[in-house]
Amino acid sequence: MISTGEKPAMSASKTAGVYTELREDLLNGVYQPGSKLMIDALATRFRVSPSAVREALSRLTSERLVVAMPQKGFTVATVSQEDLDDLTQVRIEIETRCLRRSIELGDIEWEAALLASWHRLCHAGASPLGRAHPDWERLHAQFHDDLVAACDSPWWLRLRHELYIQAERYRRMVRSEADTKRDIEAEHRAILDRTMARDADGAVAALSRHLSQTADHVRRTGLTELLARADRADAI
Amino acid sequence: MISTGEKPAMSASKTAGVYTELREDLLNGVYQPGSKLMIDALATRFRVSPSAVREALSRLTSERLVVAMPQKGFTVATVSQEDLDDLTQVRIEIETRCLRRSIELGDIEWEAALLASWHRLCHAGASPLGRAHPDWERLHAQFHDDLVAACDSPWWLRLRHELYIQAERYRRMVRSEADTKRDIEAEHRAILDRTMARDADGAVAALSRHLSQTADHVRRTGLTELLARADRADAI
DNA sequence: AAGTTAAAGAAAATCTATTTTTTGTCAAAA
DNA sequence: TTTTGACAAAAAATAGATTTTCTTTAACTT
Structure with a gap:
């Protein structure tokens, strides 16, 4: 806007x-x-x-x-556990719907842009700072945007974007924690791989796993502690 | 809000x-x-x-x-034809998803409230003013709200509400026209009937038809003329 | 004649000050 | 001890004035 x-x-x-x-x-x-x-x-x-x-x-x-x-x-x-669960479920449905459509309609230019975004993201993730890299968030958003960029429904994309922002809030809350356990790179690679192969079912499965695991990670790492802290509702 | x-x-x-x-x-x-x-x-x-x-x-x-x-x-x-088409398609998917869930989870209280809303809507529609009745819009929104009120996903309901408002804009644009051809009452009755019978597929089909036909009506009755008028982009 | 620039007018964006509402506290009465 | 009411402090809401930005028009140059 x-x-x-x-x-x-x-x-x-x-x-x-x-x-x-x-x-x-x-x-x-x-x-x-x-x-x-x-x-x-x-x-x-x-x-x-x-x-x-x-x-x-x-x-x-x-x-x-x-x-x-x-x-x-x-x-x-x-924020709440219930909200995160609900959000994740709805998000999976909408993201995968956009992805299916994108795989169906995407042309070579779409593939090229997606590949480029993925490469940039990998590079940022491989840097010393890792995912704390100031650009990582932006590149991550770009990759997920490009993934569904060929979807031809503005409304589905709008709703997807809305939910992405909401999810990002939760994700960033635990970003500072050492979450090197998960291999996010591998998850992204799997999504990219299945998408480029035009394997809709495989890509959807990979994306669903990615979103679920992100939510799981937030759930386990930080939400409990965060909600506890939220008792002190201190201003600014 | x-x-x-x-x-x-x-x-x-x-x-x-x-x-x-x-x-x-x-x-x-x-x-x-x-x-x-x-x-x-x-x-x-x-x-x-x-x-x-x-x-x-x-x-x-x-x-x-x-x-x-x-x-x-x-x-x-x-407004545009493409936007209306896209909006309608997305809306059907989301509304029906909420309806299925609502039918699955709804209890007797939900049925009672829905039946009451439907009765009020019928009464308003039957009044001399018909659908130009100032309360009709409110009661219509209430009926559609109550239809999906038993859905347990706040996010799906939120998105549904967002799209309802968008669709209402289009619908009201042609409200003043004489659209007595369609039997909206019958459409509502069919939705109610299938829903109360817990016939999810039937209810979804009825609701889908209702939304499609509303969009069709807007499309045929007024959008062309409206877009033509929109050339003069006069302020206030 | 077409295009460019400058100036004037209009509208948006912003600030400061004022009014209204809410909230927190303390004392008095039940 | 608890409740109620009034008072004071804090914060939100609003108005009006000011500054900035955009748009239009007209003159001027190429």
């Missing part, structure tokens, strides 16, 4: 800048789920007026990253 | 009031799709400050009823 441009430091508008930074913080779990987002405090922090913060927060409700309560202000969207 | 309360005239906040009224207008096709929504003009019209209008518009982007363009303001979401 809002183009951030190449330079995150210099946005098109104040609101856009606050929106981008806040969104990043929210995805990275900087704010405790359920905590209050106080407008004045954020305005001071970002050196802008409360109006700009209000609008940024309003826009973030579109993505369900924050929720607005009339006369009560804004709070960070909450 | 924002509770409108019983009295639409007296909302919780100015923003909420503007939001509610604008939303109603947008759904009713008061503004031409694609036209500009000028903040000052709306602020004057609703007797509130521009800030309140901005925030209301920001929130309406959540539902994709308006789109925001940085430094350009807000415009009414556009």
Whole structure:
């Protein structure tokens, strides 16, 4: 909706800048789920007026990253085990539907772009920083986008994107943990392999496993602890 | 997201009031799709400050009823034949999935509420004003909500609701036309009948037909003319 | 004549200040 | 001891003014 441009430091508008930074913080779990987002405090922090913060927060409700309560202000969207389970299940259905369609319709250009995205992702993952690499999140999103890019239904893709963002929140919460156990690279390779072979059933199975295992990882690694911490609903 | 309360005239906040009224207008096709929504003009019209209008518009982007363009303001979401077709297809899949689950899980209370909603809807439809009855839209939404109310997946229900709103936009555009040809009552009765009989396949088929025929009706009755009119992209 | 640039007007974005609402606290009464 | 009410502090909501950005128009150059 809002183009951030190449330079995150210099946005098109104040609101856009606050929106981008806040969104990043929210995805990275900087704010405790359920905590209050106080407008004045954020305005001071970002050196802008409360109006700009209000609008940024309003826009973030579109993505369900924050929720607005009339006369009560804004709070960070909450997380829960049930929500993660439900989200994962729905996501698998929608992602795989898009993937099937993409495999059905994709041409050589689609294959080329997907292969390129996969290569970039591998490279970022292989770097010293591993998945903490600042670009890794972006490249990962790009790979999953390109996977379904040949799907011809804007609505399915829109819904897929919505759910991807929600899932990313959960995933990033435990990103800092040492999750080197899983071989995410291998999972991506399997998805790519089956997709390029136009093996729809195989690709769908690989993607489903990938999404399930990501959810499992979040579940086991960090959610319990995170929910415990959420008791102290401290603001900013 | 924002509770409108019983009295639409007296909302919780100015923003909420503007939001509610604008939303109603947008759904009713008061503004031409694609036209500009000028903040000052709306602020004057609703007797509130521009800030309140901005925030209301920001929130309406959540539902994709308006789109925001940085430094350009807000415009009414556009419509198209392709969008309607895609929307309808996705909607059928999601609505029927929710319905299957609802039929599987629904208890007697769910049946009772559904039957009550259907009765109210029938009564409104039978009144002199027919479907132009101001309450008809509300009761219709309630019936379709109650139909899937026993589905236990919040995410599927959320996505269903999103698409319902989008479809409602299209439907209301041609509401004023004389569409007495179709027997909508019969379609609703068929859905209700198959659902209460716990005939999942039959209910899904009836619901699919209902949604398809609604889209067909929009397609044939008014979309062409509407798109033609949309050439004059006049503001407010 | 076509294209480019400059200036003026309009509209969006933003800020500061004010009003309204909520929330937390403390004291008094049951 | 618990509850109730009022008061004070904090935060949200709103208005109005200001700054910035875009768009249109008209003059000017090629």
